[in-house]
Amino acid sequence: MPPNLNRQGPTPIFEQITHWMRQKIHTSEWANDHKLMSESDLASAFNVSRGTIRKAIENLITEKLLVRIHGKGTYVRNKVLLEQQPNWRLAGFSQDLISRGISYSTEVLTKEIVTPKNEIQDLLNLQPTEKIFHMYRLRKINDQPVLLIENHIAYEHCAGIETIDFTENQLYVTLEEQFKIQFNWARRSYKSINADKAIAKHLKLKSEAAVMFLEEHYHSIDNKPLEYTRAWFDGQVFYIKAIIKRADEKSDLTNIFH
Numbered sequence: 001m002p003p004n005l006n007r008q009g010p011t012p013i014f015e016q017i018t019h020w021m022r023q024k025i026h027t028s029e030w031a032n033d034h035k036l037m038s039e040s041d042l043a044s045a046f047n048v049s050r051g052t053i054r055k056a057i058e059n060l061i062t063e064k065l066l067v068r069i070h071g072k073g074t075y076v077r078n079k080v081l082l083e084q085q086p087n088w089r090l091a092g093f094s095q096d097l098i099s100r101g102i103s104y105s106t107e108v109l110t111k112e113i114v115t116p117k118n119e120i121q122d123l124l125n126l127q128p129t130e131k132i133f134h135m136y137r138l139r140k141i142n143d144q145p146v147l148l149i150e151n152h153i154a155y156e157h158c159a160g161i162e163t164i165d166f167t168e169n170q171l172y173v174t175l176e177e178q179f180k181i182q183f184n185w186a187r188r189s190y191k192s193i194n195a196d197k198a199i200a201k202h203l204k205l206k207s208e209a210a211v212m213f214l215e216e217h218y219h220s221i222d223n224k225p226l227e228y229t230r231a232w233f234d235g236q237v238f239y240i241k242a243i244i245k246r247a248d249e250k251s252d253l254t255n256i257f258h
Contacts, residue, residue: 005046013048014055021056025065025076026143028204032236034076036066094139094170102141106167109202110136113155113162120152123217123228131155133162135171138202145203146237150230157181157226175227184221190214192235199232210235 003020005013024030036042039057043050057074060066067077097104116124116132124132132152139147151171153161158179166174175181194208203211211232218227 005048013046014052014059017046017048017053017056018059021060022063022065025060030076032076036074036076038073097141105140105143107138107140108135108166109138110134111162111166116152120228124152124154124225126154133158135166137166146234148199148202148232152228154226181226182221183218183226184223186216186218188214188216195232203232203234205234 003016005016007013021030030036036057037045039050039053042053046053057066057068061068061074065076066074068074094104094106112134113131114134115129116126116134120126120132121128121130126132133155135149135151137149137151138145139149153175155161158175158181161174161179164174164178172183176183191213192210193213195203195205195211197207199205199211200207200209203209205211212235214229214231214233216227216229216231217225218229220226
């Protein structure tokens with residue numbers, strides 16, 4: 001149902017309609033890929049001119065909340081696609097967003113120094129008495145959560161890191177520049193899973209919604225394990241992109257048969 005517009009107030013009608021549409025998107029009442037009614041039908045529903053509707057839609061296209069596809073209509077596109085390549089940089093998704101000029105925010109949910117569980121102890125090759133820096137962060141784009149990240153770092157390499165504000169600072173830049181940690185390589189794996197209630201709540205998804213689960217195990221130049229990351233992505237925004245070269249394939253086949 002369209003809102004009750006204040007036709008006598010100081011706020012222009014098209015701005016009131018823009019606000020109403022924006023709320024529909026931000027509350028996910030209009031989901032990603034939701035198709036809007038035609039401009040003429042919206043104008044009729046609001047009892048305004050098509051020009052007024054067009055102004056509201058153009059506002060939200062500028063905000064990257066809507067996209068107009070020629071010959072098909074106008075759709076909700078409030079989720080920025082997160083692209084990753086198999087041999088992608090170690091610095092994390094924040095670097096990709098920055099390079100693409102996409103604004104994002106980070107909410108730190110947990111930040112603590114703890115004795116890790118046995119699984120993490122083994123992954124980081126720690127003694128039972130050694131501590132880790134443990135952190136949960138939530139990344140948002142257009143105020144919508146898209147990525148939940150859990151980090152485990154051997155504390156001996158980053159004593160004092162718990163005092164740093166990671167709503168403003170990038171983790172891997174901090175580790176390399178402030179703590180002089182030299183990352184050399186990481187093992188990365190992906191799989192599709194169904195979100196449990198906690199993950200679904202953080203990412204504002206329905207329980208059991210499909211999410212992409214990422215694991216990364218970072219190592220130093222001398223192959224010492226330094227950090228272990230787990231991350232959960234909204235399945236609607238994540239995809240993997242690869243460039244495949246026939247020359248590389250031929251080289252691999254040559255190595256196999258010779």
